[in-house]
Amino acid sequence: MIQSSLGVGIAFLFLLTMLSLLWWMLHVPPIIPQVVARAHREVEALKSILIPTQGMAYSERGVEVACRLGTEQDATLIFLYVIEVPRTLPLNAEMEEEDKEAKEAISHAEELAALHKMKSVSFVVRSRSAGEEIIKVAREQNADVIIMGIRQHVGLKENILGRTSDIVLRKSPCEVIIDKLPGEET
């Protein structure tokens, strides 16, 4: 004979709680192989992302890719615009147009970062070689990865990567990710 409805409720709750606890305990997540763990953790450890930008559409896609990559681990974005100064001019030469372009490109990149609520720092630097300057900043800022958007359209005889990307790929002190959209078929 049932003694009280409260007792029935407690008995039911007891059984439900016990079974739920044991079910949860016995369902252990699968083992993660070492190589998978390494890949997973190393990407997760990317806390400082350097993004050279040129204000072009492909550069801004690079910024967006960096934002998406860095969101989960709350990475810091380092935006870099290098004004390449020809050797015929002094480094501090008047280059009003280039300065304006740089400010605009950095502003677009910062807007994207703000959209993702990410921390960012920006540099506009003058140099003889954009590639060499990117490497220098990557070293100074201890970047974990460089993400570069590159030109979409490349002529048949042209080098796909271009001079800057080539230098960065060869000399980078850290991981490099190149983002290139598919070109039109020629």
Next chain:
Amino acid sequence: MNDNTDIVTPSQPTHELRRDISVWGSYMWGYADVGADIYAALGLVIAAAQGAASLAFAAAGIVYIMIGFAYTELASAYPIAGGGQYFALRGLGDFWGFVTGTALLLDYTIDIALFSVASAGYVNFFLPYFGIDPTHFILTLGSLKINYLWLTESLIFIFFLIWLNIIGIKESSLFNEVIGAFDIFIESSVIVFGFLFAWKPEFLVQQWQMSFPTLHNFMYGSSLGIISFVGLESISQAAQETKRPATIIPRTSVTLIFTVFIFATAFSSLSLGVLPWQTFAEHIGDPIATLAHAIPYIGLIAGPVTALLGATILLISANSGVMSASRLTYSMSEFDLITRWFNKVNPKYKTPVRTIVVFSGIGIIEMLLSFMTPQAMDTLGNMYAFGATLGYLIVFIALIRLRFSDPYTPRPYKMPLNIKMRYKDRTIDFPVLAIFGFLGVGTILFEVILTHKIGRIAGPIWVLLGLLYFIYFRKKNNMPVTKSIKRNWEAHQMDVLTSAEEFDLAEEYRLALKERDEKLKRNGQTKPEK
């Protein structure tokens, strides 16, 4: 060896312990120990806390939950044999590691003695069915009367457990797994049938109102309540033989914490809703049988079933004592807290045979003492309370210290309720709950010292005797006594995680150390001592 010696990586013995414990096995090592405590303590707590026994269990349970959370964090972060001793060693150094190890060793040897005797006592319930009256087997030695049948049964049980633990962790774990599953089923059945067919909430309320204890009685009841929760440590003692310990231990520990808490509060509430508290006070030795007798449908078979339950649950608890005492001392030996002679694994069975035999032998001596004088049982019970609370108190301090000194080791589980704070250019999660846990256990240790006359003398004497050995051993081997031997903990931790196949955590640890080293390099600092 002195402070200027090179940093050493804790040695890996020639033969390693074998990882054979599954998730159910890990859970059962803890349950085996704690389950028996509740079985034995229910009557004592009700007798002391009377109508508020459920509240006493709940109050003790809250402290127990905090202890459980602390052990879950530490055992999953440092999945290696040694338990509290190892955590104290890592957090506070060799001296405190030894003190904690000695306090916990006291409990495990008492586990072996008390629970094998109690288990044999329940077996005696069945002997009259075979025409044997156990009360006839009395040996009189002067004023001393010894039941030699009971003594022989207890000895047989301990020798059986020694053999079982020697032949393999898989075998001893299987023993717990099967018997533990049966015990959980029986205990759950008593609770479900009891609440359905015998529990009267109005009776519980009436006892609460009419028989509320004095503050002293309530405090005494809750201090007994915490003793009934002792045993979760066993999960961490078996960590070095558990498959994927960092993944499995948080699950088994959390499940154990809550199942034991549920069992304790359910049994006490059920008991007081079925029978008057005075009935349990009169049957302190067999509270579950007393309860089961009063429940319709199962009352008829309650006697033999609960006797069988008692015999088996207490036996696996003694088994847990044999395993835990041997792994604890194996770990103490590995870290030069006791002689290295104990740090040997049998090449065939992959078990620490020397520690199993020697420290179960100490359990046998304690058992023999308990037969010689009725006071010995009380003494052991009191010392048990002292050892557990002292060990837990140091573990809480070690947990807080390790959050600062070793923030790099991945913690798959962290005690809840943390406050973020900056410490040495790094964000640290300060464990607020560990402070409450420390205060809770500290209060209970105070209660133990205040209310357990024998425990407050015998417990510290055990620890002091241990310390005398420690001083002798360290001085003899030219090792520091108050300071710690420098060890390469980082390499050791990496070895532990890799050998446990916890690759994800090993990678997380490697990258955390790398990030620290790079930061130090940038700031022109040198690496800290490992």
